[in-house]
C-alpha cells in the first residue's frame with residue numbers, strides 16, 4: 001500500500017480501524033484459520049474458490065485428515081482424492097489437487113513456495129489464491145481483491161463497479177486502502193467476513209454497520225449526501241499502481 005493513500009484518506013483509516021474492531025468480536029470461525037501450515041492454507045483457499053465457506057468446512061477437515069501434507073496427497077490414488085472432494089462437486093478440480101501435490105513434492109521439496117511468481121506456476125493457483133496464501137500463510141501485506149471486497153470498497157468510497165472493476169488499478173487501490181499494513185491477515189479476514197455478513201450483496205445491514213458514519217453509499221441513500229465518484233477514485237489511486245494483477 002502506498003503511504004500517500006493512507007495519508008490522504010481519513011475515511012480509509014477510519015474503515016481499517018473499525019473493521020478490525022468489528023472483527024475482534026464478529027470473526028467467523030473456520031478450521032483453516034487455526035492453521036499456520038502453508039500447505040493446508042493453500043488447500044483451503046483452492047477449495048474456497050467459487051464455493052461457500054460453510055460448505056467447505058467438513059470437506060476440508062476430511063481432506064486434511066487424509067492428506068496432511070503434500071507428500072501424502074501425492075501418494076494418494078486420484079479416484080480416492082476425487083471421492084473426498086465429491087461433496088463440493090469439485091470432481092473437475094481433483095486432478096488439479098493431484099498435480100499440485102506432485103509439483104510441490106518434485107519442485108519444492110514438499111513445501112509451498114512463498115514468492116508470487118512461484119505460486120502462480122502451480123497448477124490450479126490463480127492470482128487470488130496466490131495472494132491469499134502470501135497473506136494468510138506468510139503474513140505479507142497484500143489486499144485480496146474479489147467481487148465481495150470490491151463491493152465493500154465501492155459502496156464505502158462511493159464509486160460505480162461491475163464485474164470488470166477488480167482489474168482496474170484505482171479499484172485495487174481502493175480495496176488495498178481498507179487493509180491495515182501492520183495486520184494484513186486480520187484485516188483481510190475482517191474484510192472478507194464483513195462482506196459476507198454485513199455489507200452483503202443483497203440486504204446489507206446498513207443500520208448495524210460500524211462504517212456507516214463515513215460510508216458514501218449509506219450517506220447517499222440515507223442522507224442524500226453526494227460524493228464525487230471520480231474525485232474519490234482519483235484520491236485513492238496511487239501514481240504508480242503497486243501491482244496490477246487481476247483476479248482469476
Ligand code: SF4
Pocket residue numbers: 152155156198199200204205206207209210211212215216217218
Ligand atoms: S453502511 Fe451499508 S453499504 Fe456502507 S459499508 Fe456499511 S453495510 Fe456496506
